[in-house]
Amino acid sequence: MEEQRNTVNERETAEEKLVNGAFQNLLDSYLASRHRKKTDIITKAFNFARQAHKGVRRLSGEPYIMHPIAVAQIACSEMGLGSTSICAALLHDVVEDTDYTVEDIENIFGARIALIVDGLTKISGGIFGDQTSAQAENFKKLLLTMSNDIRVILIKICDRLHNMRTLDSQPANKQYKIAGETLYIYAPLANRLGLNKIKTELENLSFKFEHPERYAAIEHQLQSTQDSRDMLFDKFTQPIRKVLDDMGVSYQIKARVKSPYSIWRKMEAKHITFDQIYDILAVRIILTPKDRNNEVDECFKIYTTLCKIYKSHPDRVRDWINTPKANGYQAIHVTLMSRQGRWIEVQIRSDRMDEVAEQGFAAHWKYKEGNEIMEDEGELSNWLRTIKDILDDPQPDAMDFLDAIKMNLFASEIFVFTPKGEIKTMPAGSTALDLAFLLHTELGVHCIGAKVNHKLVPLSHKLDSGDQVEILTSNSQRVQPSWMNFATTAKAKSKIQSILRKEGRELQKKGEQILKDFLKNNSIEFTPAVTDTLCEFHSIDKYDRLLAAIGDRSVILGEKDVDEINGRHKPASGRKWRKYVPFLSKDKGKQEENKQNYFIVTEGFNRKKPVYITDDSINQFVFRQCCHPIPGDDVLGFIDRKNRIEIHKRSCPVASKLKSGYGNRILDAKWDMHKRLLFDATIAIRGIDRIGMLNEVTKVISEQLNVNIHKITISCDQGIFDGSLELLVHDRDDVKVIMKKLKAIKGLQEIKQTV
Numbered sequence: 067m068e069e070q071r072n073t074v075n076e077r078e079t080a081e082e083k084l085v086n087g088a089f090q091n092l093l094d095s096y097l098a099s100r101h102r103k104k105t106d107i108i109t110k111a112f113n114f115a116r117q118a119h120k121g122v123r124r125l126s127g128e129p130y131i132m133h134p135i136a137v138a139q140i141a142c143s144e145m146g147l148g149s150t151s152i153c154a155a156l157l158h159d160v161v162e163d164t165d166y167t168v169e170d171i172e173n174i175f176g177a178r179i180a181l182i183v184d185g186l187t188k189i190s191g192g193i194f195g196d197q198t199s200a201q202a203e204n205f206k207k208l209l210l211t212m213s214n215d216i217r218v219i220l221i222k223i224c225d226r227l228h229n230m231r232t233l234d235s236q237p238a239n240k241q242y243k244i245a246g247e248t249l250y251i252y253a254p255l256a257n258r259l260g261l262n263k264i265k266t267e268l269e270n271l272s273f274k275f276e277h278p279e280r281y282a283a284i285e286h287q288l289q290s291t292q293d294s295r296d297m298l299f300d301k302f303t304q305p306i307r308k309v310l311d312d313m314g315v316s317y318q319i320k321a322r323v324k325s326p327y328s329i330w331r332k333m334e335a336k337h338i339t340f341d342q343i344y345d346i347l348a349v350r351i352i353l354t355p356k357d358r359n360n361e362v363d364e365c366f367k368i369y370t371t372l373c374k375i376y377k378s379h380p381d382r383v384r385d386w387i388n389t390p391k392a393n394g395y396q397a398i399h400v401t402l403m404s405r406q407g408r409w410i411e412v413q414i415r416s417d418r419m420d421e422v423a424e425q426g427f428a429a430h431w432k433y434k435e436g437n438e439i440m441e442d443e444g445e446l447s448n449w450l451r452t453i454k455d456i457l458d459d460p461q462p463d464a465m466d467f468l469d470a471i472k473m474n475l476f477a478s479e480i481f482v483f484t485p486k487g488e489i490k491t492m493p494a495g496s497t498a499l500d501l502a503f504l505l506h507t508e509l510g511v512h513c514i515g516a517k518v519n520h521k522l523v524p525l526s527h528k529l530d531s532g533d534q535v536e537i538l539t540s541n542s543q544r545v546q547p548s549w550m551n552f553a554t555t556a557k558a559k560s561k562i563q564s565i566l567r568k569e570g571r572e573l574q575k576k577g578e579q580i581l582k583d584f585l586k587n588n589s590i591e592f593t594p595a596v597t598d599t600l601c602e603f604h605s606i607d608k609y610d611r612l613l614a615a616i617g618d619r620s621v622i623l624g625e626k627d628v629d630e631i632n633g634r635h636k637p638a639s640g641r642k643w644r645k646y647v648p649f650l651s652k653d654k655g656k657q658e659e660n661k662q663n664y665f666i667v668t669e670g671f672n673r674k675k676p677v678y679i680t681d682d683s684i685n686q687f688v689f690r691q692c693c694h695p696i697p698g699d700d701v702l703g704f705i706d707r708k709n710r711i712e713i714h715k716r717s718c719p720v721a722s723k724l725k726s727g728y729g730n731r732i733l734d735a736k737w738d739m740h741k742r743l744l745f746d747a748t749i750a751i752r753g754i755d756r757i758g759m760l761n762e763v764t765k766v767i768s769e770q771l772n773v774n775i776h777k778i779t780i781s782c783d784q785g786i787f788d789g790s791l792e793l794l795v796h797d798r799d800d801v802k803v804i805m806k807k808l809k810a811i812k813g814l815q816e817i818k819q820t821v
Contacts, residue, residue, distance in 0.1 A: 081128075081129050084128075084129075084132070085116070085129060085131055085132065085135070088132060088135045088136070088139070089112050089135055091139065092108075092135055092138055092139050092142060092152070093105060093108065093109075095139065095142045095143045096108065096142050096149070096152060099142065099146065099148075101148040101149065102148070102149070104148075104149040107149055107153055107175070108149055108152050108153055108156070110153075110174075110175075111152075111153040111156040111157055111175065111179075112135070112156050114156075114157065114160070114174065115131060115134050115156045115157055115159075115160055116131045118160045118163075118164045118166060119131045119134070119159070119160075119163065119164070122163070124232070124235070125235040125236060126232060126234075126235040130159075130163075133159070133228060133232075134155060134156045134157070134158060134159060135156065136228045136231075137155045137156075137158065137221065137224045137225050137228050138151075138152045138155035138156050138224075140155075140224040140227055140228060141155045141220070141221055141224045144224075144227075144263065144264060144425070145220060145224065145261065145264075145425060146425050147217065147220065147221075150178055150179060150182070150217065151182075151217050151220065151221060153175060153179050154179050154182040154183055154186065154217065154221055155221050155224060155225075157171060157175070157179065157183050158183060158186040158187075158221060158225060160183070161183055161184070161187045162187050168180050168183065168184045168187070171183050171184075178215070181215060182215055182217055182218050182221065185215070185218035186218060186221060186222055186225070216259075219255060219259070220259070222252075223252060223255060223256050223259075223261065223264060223268075226248060226252045226268070227264055227267065227268060229244065230244070230245070230248060230267075230268060230271040230272070230275075231271065233245070233271070233275055237674040237734070238676060238734035239673060239674060239676075239702075239732050239733050239734045240674075241275045241276075242275070242276060242702050242716060242725060242732050242734065243725050243729030243730070243732045244275075244729070245271070245272040245273075245275045245276045245725070246272070246276070246716075246721070246722055246724075246725020246726055246729070246732070247725055247726045247729060248268050248271070248272045249268075249269065249272045249722065250722050250723070250725065250726035251726060252268055253265050253268040253269045253272065256268060260394045260395060260422060260423065260425070261425065262395075262423055262424050263424050263425070266325050266327075269325065269327040269328075270325055270326055270327045272327070273326060273327040273330060274326075276700065276716045276717070277330070277700050277716060277717070279700075280330060280700070281326055281330075284326040284329050284330060284340065285326055287340045288323065288326065288329075288346075291346075295321070295323070295346065295347050296321075298347060298404070298406060298408065298410075299321045299347060299349065301404070301405070301406065302349065302404045302405075302406075302410055303319050303349060305375050306319065306349075306351070306372065306375065307319065309371055309375060310351075310368065310371075313367075313371070315353055315364070315368065316353065316354040316355075316356070317351055317352060317353045317354070317368075318351075318352045319349060319350070319351055319352075320349070320350045320352065321347060321348075321349060321350075322347075322348040322349070322350050322413070323346060323347060323348075324343070324345065324346045324347075324348075329343060329346065334717060336818075337750070337818030337819055337820065338818065344408060344409065345409070345411060347410060348410065348411040348412070348413065349410060349411070349412045349413070350412075350413045350415075350420075351368060351412060351413070351414045351415075352415060352416070352417055352420045353365065353368065353414075353415075353416055353417070354416070354417050355416055358418070361416040361418065361419075362387055362388075364416070365387060365397075365398055365414050365415065365416065366387075366398070368414050369398050369400060369414055372400065372402060372412060372414075373400070373402075375402075376402035376403055376404065376405075377402065377403045378400050378401065378402055378403075379400075379401040379402070379403070379409060382399070382400070382401035382409075382411070383398075383399070383400050383401075384397075384398070384399040384400075385398055386398070386399065387415075387419075389481055391479060394422045395419075395422065395423050396415060396419040396422065396423075397413045397414060397415035397419055397423065398413070398414040398415070399411060399412070399413055399414075400412050400414070479491050479492065479493065479494065480492055480493075480494050480496065480529060480530060480531040481531050481532065482496075482501060482529050482531070482532070482533045482534070482535050483532075483533070483534040483535070484505070484534075484535065484536075485534065485535075485536045487534075490504060490505075492504065492529065492555065493554065493555060495528060495554050496528070496529050496554055496555055497525065497526055497527060497528055497529065497552050497553065497554060498513075498515070498516035498518065498523060498524070498525050498526075498527045498529065498535060498537065499513060499525040499526070499549060499552060499553055499558060500529075500553060500554055500555040500557075500558045501516075501529065501535055501537065502516070502525075502537045502558075503553075503555070503557050503558035503561055503562075504555065504557060504558070505537065507561055509537055509539060510558060510561060510562075511543070511544070511545055511561075511565070512539040512540055512541060512543045513525060513537055513538070513539055513543065514538055514539060514540045514543050515538045516535055516536060516537050516538060517535070517536040517538065518533050518534070518535050519533060519534055520534075525549070525552070526551075526552035545562055545565045545566060547566055549562050550562055550563070550566075570610075570614050572617075573613070573614045573617035573618055574610055574613040574614050574617060575617070576616075576617040577612070577613035577614055577615065577616035577617030577618075578613050578616075578617075580616050580617070580623070581597075581600075581612075581613065581616055581623070584623045584627075588628050590628070590631055590632075596631055597609050597612065598707065599630060599631050600612060600627060600630070600631070603626075603627065603630045604621050606621075663685075663686065664686055664687070664688060664708075664710040664711075665683070665686035665687065665710065665711060666708075666709050666710060667705050667709045667710075667711065668709075673705075673730075673733060675734075676733070676734035676735060676736045677703050677711060677733055677734070677735050677736075678735075678736055678737075678738045679697075679701075679713065679735060679736070679737050679738065679739070680738045680739065681739055681740055681742045681743055684739075684743065686711075687703075687710075687711050687712070687713050688706065688710050688711065688712040688713065689712075689713050690712055690713075690714065690720065692714065692718055692719070692720045693714055693715040693717075693718035693719075693720065693721070694715075694746070695713055695714065695715045695718075696745040696746075696747060696795070696797060696798060697737040697739040697745070697796065697797035697798065698737065698797040698798025698799055698801075699715050699737075699798055700715065700716045700717070701713050701714060701715055701716060701735045701736075701737070702714060702716050702721060702725075702732055702733065702734065702735050703732070703733030703734070703735040704721070704724050704728070704731055704732060704733070705731040705733065706731075711733065711735075713735055737797070739796070739797060741796040741797070742796075743796070744774065744794040744795065744796060745794065745795060745796070745797070746776065746792060746793075746794065747792075747793050747794075747795045747798075747800075747801050747819070748790060748791065748792050748793070748819075748820045749790075749791045749793065749801070749804065749805060749808070749817060749818070749819055749820065750788070750789070750790055750791075750816075750817070750818045750819075750820050751763070751788075751789045751790075751791065751808065751814055751816065751817050751818075752786070752787070752788050752789070752814075752815055752816040752817075753786070753787060753813045753814040753815040753816070754785060754786060754787075754813045754815065755782050755785050755786065755787040755813075756813055759787070759811075759813055759814075760778075760780060762811050763789075763791070763808065763811065763814075764778070766804075766807045766808060766811065767791070767793065767804060767807075767808075770807065771800075771803065771804060771807060773793055773794070773795060773800065773804060774793065774794040775791065775792070775793055775794075776792040776793060776794055777790075777791075777792040778790070778791055778792070790820070801819055805817050805819065
């Protein structure tokens with residue numbers, strides 16, 4: 067008994083040392099910063115949080131208080147925030163996880179810290195849970211709080227970063243949910259706030275947990291090619307250093323290596339291998355100007371000097387100094403041809419620009435007495451105004467709402483001019499109609515077209531940076547439903563929707579009455595399940611759109627609807643599962659033909675355990691056409707509204723939205739196949755045509771590898787051929803072997819896996 071007591075005491079002492087050491091490290095970092103030294107309130111917040119979380123542990127087994135300390139450390143060291151943010155970070159889970167209220171925090175620590183903690187409490191545990199509409203409201207509240215104090219979202223990003231760094235202790239389905247949510251919203255948020263280092267780490271950690279094998283493979287390839295990159299960097303920068311030294315410039319030259327996530331994204335998007343990516347290395351020149359007022363001139367002086375040493379790519383020069391990005395990023399980007407025959411991007415910026423690029427706006431924030439922000443927030447104010455525009459849209463669907471946020475806040479920008487020469491910043495991809503609504507709602511409502519650079523264009527015309535745009539109007543014009551097809555900004559979409567919604571209410575009322583009468587006449591109860599069935603049957607995604615369609619008679623209810631509601635539509639009996647799995651083919655008819663008895667998730671189902679896809683159980687899962695998963699792909703499961711399990715690739719765009727919007731329905735899914743079934747796979751080939759080329763390709767596939775060719779399409783133009791091979795394979799490993807063999811054929815230049 068005595069020994070047990072001693073062991074417990076020793077553990078408590080060790081943990082106390084651990085906690086005190088972590089907090090001391092936080093204080094040391096804060097004292098080394100440029101902020102006013104308000105250590106008393108930070109210590110008070112630490113002691114309060116420590117007492118509140120006493121006895122609670124994280125999944126990893128460490129004391130819970132280590133998490134708030136780590137979040138505060140990130141806020142202090144990696145974002146450069148001050149005492150208010152550090153206190154809020156230390157207290158961010160107190161209201162959520164203990165009996166203390168926001169009022170308690172306000173009484174002890176003041177209104178500003180309480181406001182930030184309240185904003186953080188509203189989004190604890192992720193953006194959306196099962197109740198997406200309720201969570202969407204919470205997310206709106208977060209954005210409203212954020213527009214009062216941007217530190218809410220900054221600390222939330224710190225919280226998410228620490229959760230990602232410690233994600234190993236979570237089960238796989240939680241890892242996919244949290245990683246997916248991080249990629250979908252938090253990494254773009256960090257990027258939009260100029261937090262480049264944090265954005266890159268969030269992306270890489272998400273990639274690591276969603277695709278561990280691919281992450282490890284790219285890391286290994288980066289390490290094995292390090293020496294050749296170092297050699298290229300040294301040879302390329304040698305003449306640059308000599309010229310800059312002769313000019314008497316104070317500078318640093320750094321190698322910037324593309325992140326594993328960015329490399330993987332490029333490999334996936336372009337269907338290429340690691341060896342085919344030529345922009346892994348970039349060079350960054352950071353100058354310390356002699357006179358801060360002349361830093362722009364000094365950057366351009368370096369740019370013109372570099373162009374005398376190396377030839378520049380005419381289409382790859384970007385001036386982000388005179389027109390900074392909305393997150394404050396400034397630099398000159400130029401791509402130069404090295405003497406080794408490789409294009410290398412060079413980024414030129416001052417030390418101040420570099421600090422903003424890595425740490426964002428927060429790098430320069432200072433707070434007065436009463437925690438007021440001293441600096442003019444400039445572009446940040448416009449960003450927060452955009453959020454308020456999005457919030458004006460009355461009741462958006464949870465995922466539509468997130469999409470509006472992503473589309474408008476995270477898109478890259480273009481700059482256009484009004485006829486009077488005023489500059490307007492808009493998301494890339496914006497149309498003339500978007501600009502009309504940006505300038506004034508009435509201008510948008512009566513817009514009939516535009517003149518871009520003095521040429522007449524339709525409302526749907528996409529604008530480019532530098533365009534001068536004049537909006538043309540007519541008093542007889544009114545908002546058209548078709549405008550929703552090419553309006554892209556939140557403001558334009560919300561205004562158009564608002565006007566159409568007003569006009570559509572009468573139609574919906576009429577449609578609802580017709581539907582109720584129809585159901586009553588057929589003795590069917592009016593329930594959400596019935597309306598969901600009708601929406602699915604008529605391929606309409608929302609209930610209000612169904613009512614409008616019934617109201618304007620584009621949907622006429624009849625006997626087929628009654629049969630569908632009562633479940634009388636039975637799938638035609640198809641072939642049994644044997645050697646070939648046609649549901650994964652592009653032939654939708656075959657997919658319908660092979661519907662099976664799906665596995666249904668019951669209430670007691672353990673969602674933390676993985677589901678295994680075997681040769682015998684594969685027909686119990688739903689395979690959508692969005693991403694065409696086959697054995698060997700990294701996959702996950704999703705419990706749909708009928709409690710069936712859908713299988714998606716983890717990198718599938720649809721899965722990204724599911725992970726963010728319905729994280730609690732995500733399951734870990736694993737393949738357990740034994741090469742008994744065959745699946746469709748398509749490989750695209752391109753090369754220099756010659757006699758016998760096609761014969762060699764078919765020989766490699768059919769004779770050497772004994773793979774069944776489903777279909778071949780080949781076209782040739784001026785000696786260059788393009789082809790598509792549709793094959794029947796067992797898994798993704800078969801595809802890799804085939805591609806490796808095809809690469810050995812003389813004249814085959816490009817081999818890409820398409821699906």
